[in-house]
Structure formats: C-alpha cells, structure tokens
Amino acid sequence: LPGLELWMPSLILTCFGEFQVALAGMPLTNFQTDKVRALLIYLALEPKPHKRTDLAQFLWPGYSTESANNSLRQTLYRLRQLLKDKKSAPPWLLSSRQTVQLNPVAAVNVDVISFRNLLAQCTTHDHADLVTCSACLIRLHEATTLYRGDFLAGFSIDDSDAFEEWRRITQEQLHLQALDALTQLGVAAEAAGEDDRAQRAAQQQLTLEPWLESAHRRIMRVLVGRGRRAAAIAQ
Secondary structure, three states: OOOHHHOOOOEEEEOEOOOEEEEOOEEOOOOOOHHHHHHHHHHHHOOOOEEHHHHHHHHOOOOOHHHHHHHHHHHHHHHHHHHOHHHOOOOOEEEOOOEEEEOOOOOEEEHHHHHHHHHHHHHHOOOOOHHHOHHHHHHHHHHHHHOOOOEOOOOOOOOOHHHHHHHHHHHHHHHHHHHHHHHHHHHHHHHOOOHHHHHHHHHHHHHHOOOOHHHHHHHHHHHHHOOOHHHHHHO
16 A cells, blocks of 8 residues: 555564564564464565465374364464554454454565565576676675575474474575575676685685585685685695
8 A cells, every 4th residue: 555664663673693583674574483483484485375284284194173273273372472462554464264364464574575675686687697787686696685594493303203394494495596596696706807805705605504515615716816826726
C-alpha cells in the first residue's frame, strides 16, 4: 500500500552467521523455544502459504498428527506474542484453518533474500561479460558484504531431520554462491589491475574455504606483482 512503509515497523532477520532478529530497531531475544525461531526462519525464507499439516510434520516429525498440530498451534501463538502481531497493522503472520505464511506486504527484511535477489539481478542483467559490468560488480560486492558467515551458523533443531536437511542444503547452496561471487569479484579486480580488491576477495574466500587453491594463487600473483616473492612463496 502507498505510504505504508513510512509508519509500519520493520522486522529484520539476519541469517548469515549467528541468527538475529530486530523489530522496529529493537533486538528480539526472548524466543521461548528454538522451534519458534525455526518457524520464523522457515516462513521468512519460503515466502508462500504453507499447509499447517505440512509445517507440523516438518518441525515435529515422528509425532502423532494431533500432537504435531498442537505443537504448531502453541508455537504460532508464541511467535505472534513475540512479534506483537495483534498490534501490528498489517499483521506479520497470515493464517487460516489450513495455511500459515508470513504476510507478503509486511515490512520484512531478510539478508538471505536480499543476497539471492542481488545474485539473481546479475544473472538476468543484459551485459556482454559480468566481470566488466560495473552495475553487476556493485551488486556482487553488496551480496558478499551481506554474507557475514554461513547460514544459521551454530543453529540446529535436533529432533527435526527435515528442518536440518533443509538448513544444511540451504547453507551449502549459499556458501557456494558466496564463493562464486567472490571469485567473480577477484577476477574482475585482477583484470582491472586493482590488486588490493583482488587480494581482499581472495582473503574473503579463504575465510570460507581455507584450502581453496584458486584464492591462494590469486594472492600469490598479487604478491609477485608487487615484488614480494618471499611472501608469495610463504603463501
């Protein structure tokens, strides 16, 4: 709705590295259970209506249908309380007897969604070569800046294999996308003779993959180009 963003509080989810949530600029830390966190994360990253029965079995596999559905109802209630959903207009959550979703018109910002959108814009942009496209290089830089650590680092749900598989697959995909974006930035910087930027991109890659040979070689080339042969050999 026009003008809605001017007064509506924002919900910000940080999923790269340690999971964090802020509502209207204030950190939200009083999650009653990890399942409340998991439900919010999943609804935010899978923005569509979800069947209640599917969500219940996703987060409480192995439970009876009645028990899983009851657990989902309690978790939704706790999440609404945490988000002060009844006082929010429009509400953060939309639910019916059959489905639940995060409200698509609510002011929700998720770093992973922003990361994916930036990479998607590079993929669909009409350019002759990505590494010579200044607009896409800016997008790649913004995307890699968002990547502060692996997806949901240190977070897990021990009694839900389905959630853990989704988390692991998502984490691996995002990890590889970040490495690829940094490779593109490194190639572009090296081709343009921007040694500092090329080295920074390679060093960022090594924080994600310490034994990545292409990143080590890029740093070695930069060091040799600066006359630092001994440092290159040490690298």
